[in-house]
Amino acid sequence: MVLKKAVWLWAAPSLLTSFVIGAPTAENQYALQAGDESSHPTSQRKLHGRFLHITDLHPDEHYKVHTSTEENIACHRGHGPAGTYGAETSDCDSPLSLVNVTLDWITANLKDSIDFVVWTGDSARHDSDEEIPRHNSEILAMNRRIADSFVNSFSDDKGLVVPVVPTFGNNDIYPHNILMPGPNKILKSYTDIWKDFIPEEQRHSFEYGGWFYVEVIPDKLAVFSLNTMYFFDRNAGVDDCASPSEPGYQHFEWLRIQLQFLRKRGMKAILMGHVPPARTSGKQLWDETCWQKYTLWLQQYRDVIVGSLYGHMNIDHFLLQDTNEIDFSFLEAESADQQVNTRESIEDEISVASSKDYLMELREDWAKIPDPVKGPALENSGKKKHKKWKNKLGGPYAERYQLTLISPSVVPNYFPTLRVFEYNITGLEDTPTWMDTSRMSHRKSASLPKPEYRELELRDVPEVDIEKKKKKKNKGENGKTPKLHVPDPPAEGTPPGPAYFPQALTLRGFVQYYANLTYLNNDITTGDEEDKMSSTGWDAGKHKDKKPKHDKPKPKEFEFQVEYTTYDDPIYKLKDLTVRSLLRLAHRIGQTSAESLGLSEDLEQEEVDGDEDEDEDDVSKEVEYQDEDQDEEDEEFSDGDVDAEKKKKKKGKGKHKGGKKQRNTKIWLHFLKHAFVSTRNMDELKDLK
Numbered sequence: 001m002v003l004k005k006a007v008w009l010w011a012a013p014s015l016l017t018s019f020v021i022g023a024p025t026a027e028n029q030y031a032l033q034a035g036d037e038s039s040h041p042t043s044q045r046k047l048h049g050r051f052l053h054i055t056d057l058h059p060d061e062h063y064k065v066h067t068s069t070e071e072n073i074a075c076h077r078g079h080g081p082a083g084t085y086g087a088e089t090s091d092c093d094s095p096l097s098l099v100n101v102t103l104d105w106i107t108a109n110l111k112d113s114i115d116f117v118v119w120t121g122d123s124a125r126h127d128s129d130e131e132i133p134r135h136n137s138e139i140l141a142m143n144r145r146i147a148d149s150f151v152n153s154f155s156d157d158k159g160l161v162v163p164v165v166p167t168f169g170n171n172d173i174y175p176h177n178i179l180m181p182g183p184n185k186i187l188k189s190y191t192d193i194w195k196d197f198i199p200e201e202q203r204h205s206f207e208y209g210g211w212f213y214v215e216v217i218p219d220k221l222a223v224f225s226l227n228t229m230y231f232f233d234r235n236a237g238v239d240d241c242a243s244p245s246e247p248g249y250q251h252f253e254w255l256r257i258q259l260q261f262l263r264k265r266g267m268k269a270i271l272m273g274h275v276p277p278a279r280t281s282g283k284q285l286w287d288e289t290c291w292q293k294y295t296l297w298l299q300q301y302r303d304v305i306v307g308s309l310y311g312h313m314n315i316d317h318f319l320l321q322d323t324n325e326i327d328f329s330f331l332e333a334e335s336a337d338q339q340v341n342t343r344e345s346i347e348d349e350i351s352v353a354s355s356k357d358y359l360m361e362l363r364e365d366w367a368k369i370p371d372p373v374k375g376p377a378l379e380n381s382g383k384k385k386h387k388k389w390k391n392k393l394g395g396p397y398a399e400r401y402q403l404t405l406i407s408p409s410v411v412p413n414y415f416p417t418l419r420v421f422e423y424n425i426t427g428l429e430d431t432p433t434w435m436d437t438s439r440m441s442h443r444k445s446a447s448l449p450k451p452e453y454r455e456l457e458l459r460d461v462p463e464v465d466i467e468k469k470k471k472k473k474n475k476g477e478n479g480k481t482p483k484l485h486v487p488d489p490p491a492e493g494t495p496p497g498p499a500y501f502p503q504a505l506t507l508r509g510f511v512q513y514y515a516n517l518t519y520l521n522n523d524i525t526t527g528d529e530e531d532k533m534s535s536t537g538w539d540a541g542k543h544k545d546k547k548p549k550h551d552k553p554k555p556k557e558f559e560f561q562v563e564y565t566t567y568d569d570p571i572y573k574l575k576d577l578t579v580r581s582l583l584r585l586a587h588r589i590g591q592t593s594a595e596s597l598g599l600s601e602d603l604e605q606e607e608v609d610g611d612e613d614e615d616e617d618d619v620s621k622e623v624e625y626q627d628e629d630q631d632e633e634d635e636e637f638s639d640g641d642v643d644a645e646k647k648k649k650k651k652g653k654g655k656h657k658g659g660k661k662q663r664n665t666k667i668w669l670h671f672l673k674h675a676f677v678s679t680r681n682m683d684e685l686k687d688l689k
């Protein structure tokens with residue numbers, strides 16, 4: 001304990017150093033060669049307003065084409081449908097060929113049009129074959145190989161041109177899920193494996209905790225690589241995030257200090273990690289104290305945080321953290337030991353069936369979400385009606401909620417997927433890029449004016465900006481000093497952050513690419529499929545009983561194609577990725593749940609009440625958030641009788657409860673279709689209900 005603490009104290013000043021320097025220092029290996037370029041006055045690379053999120057590659061060097069997808073064989077032996085580029089819809093890992101063609105495709109199609117890469121881990125195979133158990137050295141060797149492939153893919157002859165921000169997953173360590181507090185051998189290994197990605201001045205602190213950040217747009221935007229292994233419920237090597245001796249606690253202290261600096265510098269942050277803060281009413285992935293702290297931190301830095309991106313789950317979905325669930329009693333060190341987690345931890349490797357259960361629980365939770373369209377328009381913040389919505393939504397920008405976006409994986413548990421985000425770069429078109437700073441000579445960067453530097457005091461008394469009921473629970477008021485440093489909230493009058501209101505750096509949408517392996521492998525005759533989805537444990541995939549149609553594989557030329565985009569998805573209709581937009585989508589999906597039948601009555605009654613105290617100009621302003629063609633579109637995709645719906649609608653808004661559930665089934669099926677990356681047809685999805 002004493003040793004750990006000493007290292008932490010020693011590590012902290014080195015974190016501050018990065019602030020003094022301001023911008024990432026040049027990576028040493030190119031700095032010397034870059035002499036000529038450094039005097040070049042124009043930007044070496046412009047911003048494009050796009051970045052790549054890639055996750056869960058799971059390369060397996062033992063994968064063999066045309067082997068069996070059955071349990072404990074895992075595409076290593078026997079004869080079966082395992083395809084050239086992977087065994088889609090099975091639990092087999094990725095052949096190296098898939099990783100190769102994926103990175104090649106990215107280099108050819110994305111490298112020149114993206115600004116940075118968010119890479120959320122799991123770059124080793126699973127331990128799914130008793131005949132070939134995993135070993136630590138093999139896991140690290142594969143990670144090194146993949147990291148080197150990323151360097152090759154995103155470099156020119158002088159080094160990286162696009163910053164890559166990695167993190168490790170629960171399968172990148174041995175034994176899986178277990179990461180002891182740092183410094184340790186694993187963290188030391190990754191410091192070296194990722195030497196091209198971790199800014200030099202943060203390597204010491206990375207060895208200590210496995211966390212770092214990269215200013216992907218110098219002085220404007222930083223991506224924070226969070227070490228979610230220290231939050232993960234299944235990591236038996238650590239306890240919680242409430243006790244100061246725990247690495248999870250120290251992780252949040254580091255994050256608080258860094259976000260505070262970012263706020264001071266007027267910068268914004270994207271958070272990313274491997275294991276997401278998934279938490280439904282019955283299940284969760286993180287230790288509750290870590291979830292609590294994360295949600296509190298995100299609330300206090302809501303002016304700084306642009307978005308939060310995760311992997312691990314393989315399914316395409318999103319989460320909304322509700323800040324009304326912040327409970328300070330979980331966050332005090334002295335009481336953390338006595339806390340009982342009432343939620344089950346989510347199975348490590350979730351099957352289609354358990355994914356479905358999880359998604360159904362999400363939907364039930366979403367049934368309770370108020371419809372933000374019925375909320376106040378942005379200009380009306382001062383009005384009477386606003387007060388009511390303050391509780392429901394946390395004000396006009398829905399600041400009660402936080403958004404977590406989870407990308408599906410490259411490993412073809414469904415189809416391999418890549419996600420390309422677009423973000424707003426208005427006003428940043430000519431800002432110096434990461435490449436400009438990384439290729440700058442030492443001489444030049446040394447002459448840059450140093451940003452003002454002031455040490456951040458760790459306060460003992462929490463700043464209390466949270467609702468009164470929570471304040472009461474805080475032991476600070478009873479004389480005891482809690483070991484909780486509540487971060488400062490945004491200063492009075494600070495405009496809403498980029499996650500809440502469209503502005504520079506706001507996430508506008510994404511294009512999701514997938515590779516249809518059934519087509520590309522060209523091995524399986526489709527049709528007459530009787531897909532029995534496995535309920536628990538190993539999934540041998542859609543084609544498990546099929547034989548490949550060619551003795552020698554005849555794959556097609558590999559490519560990714562667009563699965564969908566959030567810009568033109570006719571059912572989602574997301575005009576951007578602000579919290580309020582996704583909240584509305586979650587509300588609509590929630591309305592299709594059984595739960596919503598009982599609940600919709602109350603909600604709609606309140607909505608009707610709300611309409612009554614609306615004044616004239618509220619109505620006109622609200623149009624901003626109304627989607628005029630919403631009702632029409634819903635009918636277009638309706639399963640039900642359109643005429644009957646129209647009749648119901650004439651009776652008045654918000655009164656068509658019976659029809660509503662049926663009306664919206666399409667959006668739930670649409671959500672499920674995307675969740676499983678278009679590997680399941682409508683009939684299969686309906687059976688999942």
Ligand SMILES: *[C@@H]1O[C@H](CO)[C@@H](O)[C@H](O)[C@H]1NC(C)=O
Pocket residue numbers: 095096097100
């Ligand atoms: C993948 O690419 C690497 C080099 O880029 C090569 O050594 C390896 O053989 C390739 N693997 C496969 C399975 O194509």
Ligand SMILES: *[C@@H]1O[C@H](CO)[C@@H](O)[C@H](O)[C@H]1NC(C)=O
Pocket residue numbers: 424425426427502503504505506508
């Ligand atoms: C992008 O940001 C600018 C500057 O804040 C803002 O005026 C504009 O409305 C934003 N664009 C979109 C499409 O949200």
Ligand SMILES: *[C@@H]1O[C@H](CO)[C@@H](O)[C@H](O)[C@H]1NC(C)=O
Pocket residue numbers: 516517518519526678679
């Ligand atoms: C994928 O390819 C197979 C075989 O060509 C085809 O039957 C299937 O419809 C395709 N899936 C999608 C989502 O396009």
